[in-house]
Amino acid sequence: MRHRVKTKSFHRRKEHREALFINLAKSLILHGRIETTLPKAKALRSFIEKLVTLAKEDTIHAKRLLAQRLKDQKVARKLYTEIVPLFKERNGGYTRIYKLEKRRIGDGAEMAIIEFVEYPS
16 A cells, blocks of 8 residues: 555655756756666656746746756756746646657666657757
8 A cells, every 4th residue: 555655756765866867857858858668767757747837936046946956057057048048938748758669678668758748849
């Protein structure tokens, strides 16, 4: 039974799981789209949506929080200068997930592409 379990563990400790999402978020911000497993893409969606919503506030405090959460000033700057202006009128739903037909060789995991909705390809 999974009573009182809010998040998937991905069979990792809390610190390892947070590092995984930070690294996936950095890659998504830098490249606009990434290919990962479907469960990771679904979990990353909520993580990145919170970051974009925070970046839309456009205050010094929000910018410092972004740099702190992403652990990289350059990536945080790209988020609030290049990506957030695309989502001025949008109130959520900043990402899109495509399921891929092929499965990963080795363990057969379902693969997906996660990308920003308004990001130019």
